[in-house]
Amino acid sequence: MTRDPIGLALNSMNRLAGSSWLDRLGIRRSVEWLAYSGTRTGFRTLSVAGKQFKRARNVLPRQRLPAKRPPDLFDLTLDDDQRMIVDTLAGFADDVIRPAAGDADEKGQLPESIRTQAMELGLTLYAVPAEFGGVAETRSPVTSALVAEELARGDLAIAAALLAPFSVAQSITRWGSAEQQSTYLPAFCDDEPPMATIALDEAQPLFDPAKPATTARRQGDGYVLTGEKTGVIMAASSDLFLVSARLDDGKPRLFLVPRGTEGLSYQDDPAMGLRAAQTARLRLKQVQVPSDALLGDDDFDFDAFLDYASILRCGLAVGTARAVQDYVIPYCNEREAFGEPISHRQSVAFMIANMAIETDSMRLMTWRAASRAEAGGPFSREARLARLLCNDKAMEIGTNGVQLLGGHGFVKEHPVERWYRDLRSIATQFGGAHA
Amino acid sequence: MKVLVAVKRVIDYNVKVRVKPDNTGVDLANVKMAMNPFCEIAVEEAVRLKEKGIASEIVVVSIGPKASQEQIRTALALGADRGIHVETDEEVQSLEAAKLLKGVVEKEEPKMVIMGKQSIDTDNNQTGQMLAALMGWGQGTFASEVAVDGEKVNVTREVDGGLMTVGLKLPAVVTTDLRLNEPRYASLPNIMKAKKKPLESVAPADLGVEVAPRLSTLKVEAPKQREAGVKVEDVAELVDKLKNEAKVI
Numbered sequence: 066m067t068r069d070p071i072g073l074a075l076n077s078m079n080r081l082a083g084s085s086w087l088d089r090l091g092i093r094r095s096v097e098w099l100a101y102s103g104t105r106t107g108f109r110t111l112s113v114a115g116k117q118f119k120r121a122r123n124v125l126p127r128q129r130l131p132a133k134r135p136p137d138l139f140d141l142t143l144d145d146d147q148r149m150i151v152d153t154l155a156g157f158a159d160d161v162i163r164p165a166a167g168d169a170d171e172k173g174q175l176p177e178s179i180r181t182q183a184m185e186l187g188l189t190l191y192a193v194p195a196e197f198g199g200v201a202e203t204r205s206p207v208t209s210a211l212v213a214e215e216l217a218r219g220d221l222a223i224a225a226a227l228l229a230p231f232s233v234a235q236s237i238t239r240w241g242s243a244e245q246q247s248t249y250l251p252a253f254c255d256d257e258p259p260m261a262t263i264a265l266d267e268a269q270p271l272f273d274p275a276k277p278a279t280t281a282r283r284q285g286d287g288y289v290l291t292g293e294k295t296g297v298i299m300a301a302s303s304d305l306f307l308v309s310a311r312l313d314d315g316k317p318r319l320f321l322v323p324r325g326t327e328g329l330s331y332q333d334d335p336a337m338g339l340r341a342a343q344t345a346r347l348r349l350k351q352v353q354v355p356s357d358a359l360l361g362d363d364d365f366d367f368d369a370f371l372d373y374a375s376i377l378r379c380g381l382a383v384g385t386a387r388a389v390q391d392y393v394i395p396y397c398n399e400r401e402a403f404g405e406p407i408s409h410r411q412s413v414a415f416m417i418a419n420m421a422i423e424t425d426s427m428r429l430m431t432w433r434a435a436s437r438a439e440a441g442g443p444f445s446r447e448a449r450l451a452r453l454l455c456n457d458k459a460m461e462i463g464t465n466g467v468q469l470l471g472g473h474g475f476v477k478e479h480p481v482e483r484w485y486r487d488l489r490s491i492a493t494q495f496g497g498a499h500a
Numbered sequence: 501m502k503v504l505v506a507v508k509r510v511i512d513y514n515v516k517v518r519v520k521p522d523n524t525g526v527d528l529a530n531v532k533m534a535m536n537p538f539c540e541i542a543v544e545e546a547v548r549l550k551e552k553g554i555a556s557e558i559v560v561v562s563i564g565p566k567a568s569q570e571q572i573r574t575a576l577a578l579g580a581d582r583g584i585h586v587e588t589d590e591e592v593q594s595l596e597a598a599k600l601l602k603g604v605v606e607k608e609e610p611k612m613v614i615m616g617k618q619s620i621d622t623d624n625n626q627t628g629q630m631l632a633a634l635m636g637w638g639q640g641t642f643a644s645e646v647a648v649d650g651e652k653v654n655v656t657r658e659v660d661g662g663l664m665t666v667g668l669k670l671p672a673v674v675t676t677d678l679r680l681n682e683p684r685y686a687s688l689p690n691i692m693k694a695k696k697k698p699l700e701s702v703a704p705a706d707l708g709v710e711v712a713p714r715l716s717t718l719k720v721e722a723p724k725q726r727e728a729g730v731k732v733e734d735v736a737e738l739v740d741k742l743k744n745e746a747k748v749i
Contacts, residue, residue: 111527148570149577149691152534187687200692 124444125156137374141432147208150191154215154495158384162219163480169341170483175226175299176341180260184228188212192234197246198254205371206435210380211233214428216393217384219489222379225494229298229342230445232377233261233307234369238320239362245321249305254480259304263374263494264294264347274309274371274496277315279349281310281359288359290320290328290352295497296494300345304308307360307467308349309367319360328352338486339494372448374495376438379451381432382459386424389466389484407471416465423458430454456492463488501648501670502613503546503555506601507539507575509568510621519722526621526720535571540578541676544683545646546614547579554610554648557581561604562609565589569699577686577694584608585701590711594622596704598630603707606634610671613655617642617675628675638668643675651714 143151165176185298191208195197212231216224234253237245252259269278280294290310300348306322306329322329328350336344397408407413434447463485467474473479509528511517512534518527535543549555560575561570563586572583605613618625626724632639638654640646644663647654648670656665659678668674686694703713732738742749 145570145573145695146691148689149686149694152574153577153688153691185687186685187689191688191692202687202692273670411640 072321075429082331105393109125122194122450127176132399135162135493136380143211147211150208155218156213162216162256164224164339165478166220166223167477169220169223173340173343173380175223175343180227184256184258187262188227189231189234189258192231192252193250199234199238199250201449203462204439204441206376206438207432209373210383210431210435211286213377213380214384214387214443216365217381218388219384220341221381221385221484221490222339224384225339225490226299226342226375228381229263230261230302232374233305236263236307236360237321239373240319240364240365240370242357243308244357245360249321259308260299261305262297262299262303263302263308263495264297264308265374266294266296267292272496275367276315277317279308279310280300280311281318281320281416283313284353287353287355288320290322290349290354292349293382294347294349295334296339296490297331297338297490298342298344298345300347301333301343306347308347309327310349312414318365319367319370320354320355321357321360322349322354325420326352326354328428336490338483338490340486342423367444371496372378372445373438374429374436375448375452376435378425378491378495379434379448379455382488383424383428384456385484385488386420386427386459387461389462389488390417390420390424391422392479392481393466400471413469420462420465423462427451427455427458442486459488472476501554501610502559502612502615503549504605504608504610504628505542505546505558505560505575505580506613507540507543507560507562508536508614508616508619509533509564510536510619511563513537516527519720523719523721525717532599533687536616536619536621538615538618538620538682539571539575540674541678541680542614542616543575543578543580544678544681545643547648547684548681549648550579551648559584559608559610561586561601563588563592563600566590569701572699573670573694574686575583576697576699578684579689579690580697582697583699585699586704586707587701588704591710591713592725593713593715594624595630595714596709596711597627598634599709600704601627603704603709604631605631607707612648612671613673614635614646615673615675617694618678628673634672635671638666639670639675640666640668640672641675643674644677644679644682644706646674651718662690685698688729727729 144423161179161182165179169176169179188199190199191205191212194201194382213224213228216227219376230253234250237249239431241249265274265277266272267278277292279290279294283292290308292310294308300306304324306324308320309317310320312318329352330348330350332346332348334344334346372442397413398406399419400407408417430447434444434451436448439442468480470479470481475477476482510533512532515532516668517531519525519612520527527731546555548559558580559582560572560580561584562572566587568587569583569585572585578585584604586604601613613631615628615631617628627684629639630640640653640657642657642659644658645656652672653668653670653672653674654665655668655674656663657680669703683712739749
């Protein structure tokens, strides 16, 4: 039974045309004419052409508009180096990091073999200029974000641990004085480079990384550092700590504190996630450091330091978000319930679609911030927006990943529960909430 | 001794290929490309020969469109010294590839050519054999071990039913099998150095070869999807199906 108005009208007209009383009354012709003109006017809007098209006599050559790529918009094409670095690290993440990740998480330990292999890849050399034995030629926040992404696709905790010395070396390259660079950077290019880490977070209510509670009191020719840091990656095995502290004038700065400095101690502080990165508390009890432990010449920029750190965290978030996505899609296509794959259910399909949209958004915002940083322009706003997006969406993607696996999401047989735990660290590590 | 390694740009082995709707070939749009895995093994073997002090220079050659330079760069990052790109946008079939490689070999005069036993796109397994024939050199195909001994190379081949070792007089062509070695990852410093290594581009005409396909592809089709199996109630039904439906007993 047709329910639309035109259908109803046609139906009644057909009945009218079929009825015998028209003939009995002798009015069939006039009624039929009425019905005919009625249908014609009813359909008229579709049948009357607004404009006539004449066949062209002179045929011009076919035209296609050329692609336009203004050079001032950021470019998403990887260059040769970046492509090869991504390819190499993708293989490393798939073949080396991923298979070791479950065990590393269980034991709460970074496998020594992975650290050795990462050294062989020369990861840290990429943070050091050629003059000090490294291979860095330009500032490369985009490549750094790509590196973080690929490693974290293997495992977030292992990636965070491997990138800790990388970030320290990068900070010294960015802001270190000639003396600091000559002291520390060549060591990072040795056959056995040091482990190094950044100590930034503190267990303070409403912690703001720009206002650390750890203090650096001027004393004689040096400084005295006092405070306690939390969530310090690889603290137990680090040879060098980059510690944030507040100067007497209230300004936040970074200090290079070598292992073995008196008053420096740590305490294991395992967390819900990042277990292979062996997070710990770092206590600074009247730690005396010389004046040249203060990182940076006159060009030091604490905000930029936080923003670079944010870009790297975002890269990590994107990588693990991609891991989740790559895992749940085949799962949902294969897992059958009610006689068909669960991906046929819209509640599942939409969740996966949102995951893909969010991962791409995170990635694009991260790349935009990184590419502005690379070009030397202001990037603080972009880095913080990217960080806030990643804080939220990384957690959401982790949660939804577990959800999509149903009961299987809850058990350790699948890696998604680990990613869920690790992804929660994006918002808490490195003063994430204060971006 | 100088070693020449031939590498090919193919669809990455992780990619699930799709046949074009008009059945003329495989869809290459927006598909990740990579070095043929057997070629990676060939590069690795050459680099190992160099590390052992046997090879003095590794020249890597690739034939294909401009983008093939990516694979040459990858080989340079893995440890090759210099690249030659034979640039053509035409479809290059095995015999043309062998002739082009012959042109390069005659110019470079290497003592050994190492290449993959086959490329994972067309799976022909011909080019190495053809090159050896065109050059009049010995060939050691499906290599699982390569041992250079002075002016000789012993190549252990994976053949049906076991291993066969052939002794070849150099110069020779060696094609690699899967178990020859496990390729390394390019280190970041080597990736950075790769772009400073020389890469020369030549046209097929410079090598005196005209690239024109001799074979035309009639149709490319995706493999038939495997159908779901059936469950049988009892042994009698199974026997019946095997007898009358499958006709195997």
